[in-house]
Amino acid sequence: MAKVYSVVSNKGGILKTTLCVNISAEISKKKRTLVIDTDGQSNVVVSFPTRNLDIKYTLFDCLANGIDIKETIINISEKLDIIPAGKGMNSFMKKDDRSALDLKAAIDSIKANYEYIFIDTAPSLNFAALQALVASDQIVIPYQAEGYGMLSILNTIKAIQEVKNSVNPALKINSIVVTKYDARSKVHKNFLKDIRTVSERLGIRLASTKIPQTFTGANSIFEEQTPTVLSKKWNKLKGIYSNLTREILN
Numbered sequence: 056m057a058k059v060y061s062v063v064s065n066k067g068g069i070l071k072t073t074l075c076v077n078i079s080a081e082i083s084k085k086k087r088t089l090v091i092d093t094d095g096q097s098n099v100v101v102s103f104p105t106r107n108l109d110i111k112y113t114l115f116d117c118l119a120n121g122i123d124i125k126e127t128i129i130n131i132s133e134k135l136d137i138i139p140a141g142k143g144m145n146s147f148m149k150k151d152d153r154s155a156l157d158l159k160a161a162i163d164s165i166k167a168n169y170e171y172i173f174i175d176t177a178p179s180l181n182f183a184a185l186q187a188l189v190a191s192d193q194i195v196i197p198y199q200a201e202g203y204g205m206l207s208i209l210n211t212i213k214a215i216q217e218v219k220n221s222v223n224p225a226l227k228i229n230s231i232v233v234t235k236y237d238a239r240s241k242v243h244k245n246f247l248k249d250i251r252t253v254s255e256r257l258g259i260r261l262a263s264t265k266i267p268q269t270f271t272g273a274n275s276i277f278e279e280q281t282p283t284v285l286s287k288k289w290n291k292l293k294g295i296y297s298n299l300t301r302e303i304l305n
């Protein structure tokens with residue numbers, strides 16, 4: 056039965072999707088893994104070689120129109136599948152109280168087919184993100200060591216606590232992951248100190264692996280339409296993602 060992880064933060068551009076697809080792709084080298092995109096920007100699909108695929112149904116069709124989630128699955132490699140979001144996810148709104156459980160119900164129907172499921176979310180604590188929190192066992196929160204980063208961490212943790220205190224008491228924060236980190240920057244170093252203090256105070260693990268700010272990191276997915284960890288290049292970055300994956304699964 057799959058363990059379900061979501062990558063969540065209401066802050067944009069802090070490597071939610073990059074972490075989600077790289078960690079999933081790394082795990083899929085050995086274990087059956089599914090990536091579910093809940094963000095209408097549809098960045099998960101473009102992170103894989105899907106250009107020539109005819110996408111029939113998306114997660115939006117499943118959640119809004121009752122299409123079976125199995126119809127939305129795209130196979131990428133032997134042990135890796137993805138589910139595309141669909142543009143409608145951007146404006147997907149709550150219909151009634153029960154529908155917050157719809158993603159969980161859909162995932163439950165395919166959980167037995169995977170060992171790991173990773174959910175990517177939009178830069179918003181929107182209804183789709185709420186559904187992801189309800190459907191998850193654990194949450195990974197990326198943190199960019201810059202202004203406003205701390206505020207979104209606190210808002211994200213609050214949203215997770217609310218779901219934990221209501222519909223999903225077993226929900227856990229796996230870790231906070233520092234992204235786009237430049238060890239030469241004083242600003243980044245200071246914000247790193249702050250997040251260390253906050254994570255210790257809240258009892259949340261701060262992953263010791265940090266994702267460095269690099270141009271190669273920014274380009275690899277777009278150059279090759281494949282996550283860095285599946286590329287033949289970028290060895291240093293691949294090692295970093297592999298270490299991070301080990302930490303998160305431990």
Ligand SMILES: Nc1ncnc2c1ncn2[C@@H]1O[C@H](COP(=O)(O)OP(=O)(O)OP(=O)(O)O)[C@@H](O)[C@H]1O
Nearest residue numbers: 066067068069070071072073178267268269272273
């Ligand atoms: N190591 C890195 N250093 C700097 N930039 C990177 C690195 N890895 C990826 N990027 C770039 O950073 C940008 C944001 O990454 P990504 O899309 O994963 O963030 P996100 O949090 O999912 O964004 P959104 O909130 O819009 O969904 C992308 O253009 C990506 O290519």
Ligand SMILES: [Mg+2]
Nearest residue numbers: 071072094098
């Ligand atoms: Mg994204």
